[in-house]
Amino acid sequence: GAGVSQTPSNKVTEKGKYVELRCDPISGHTALYWYRQSLGQGPEFLIYFQGTGAADDSGLPNDRFFAVRPEGSVSTLKIQRTERGDSAVYLCASSLYQLSNYGYTFGSGTRLTVV
């Protein structure tokens, strides 16, 4: 596609529920990144994929968070047993090359609200 697409744009869920957030990167981009942006903060790194594999998942806050990219294109961020503290905007970005330092394109994010 022309840009990085994230769905849904907004998601409201009840505490304790499971949610999935989807990211569709630019076609041909091998690297994909997830960030979390809490209210009043800058984005914080969660996980980086190179192809199908998670090359760096050091930013995932705990084992309730998991992400996959089975075919090296679309990625899904999965959050189990959601908590109110998980409320944030989840941003996805993709780039053409691994370790690319300027060719990132960000999506418009998914705003997750846990009530």
Add this chain to the structure above:
Amino acid sequence: AQTVTQSQPEMSVQEAETVTLSCTYDTSENNYYLFWYKQPPSRQMILVIRQEAYKQQNATENRFSVNFQKAAKSFSLKISDSQLGDTAMYFCAFMKLTGNQFYFGTGTSLTVIP
């Protein structure tokens, strides 16, 4: 660990005037990249300007320029001839030379007043 500090939560500027946004950072790396990103209400992060730490010359992109002071670990953004479309959150960010993640500051909300 890398940290990025933006000490101005909010700023405003008259249309057509010039404004400077401040950013300081802390790192033990000698070579790295610095960025300014703009985030409008659409939430998409848009690259404004990029600076390589090994280059002494300050980066410039049209109305946007930086003042990079490596010894002071300072990286300010100057916006000249401010336009209404410049109204947005601005984030300063750091990346290691061989890194794969950004370290962002907390942002500065800029309002351009007509």
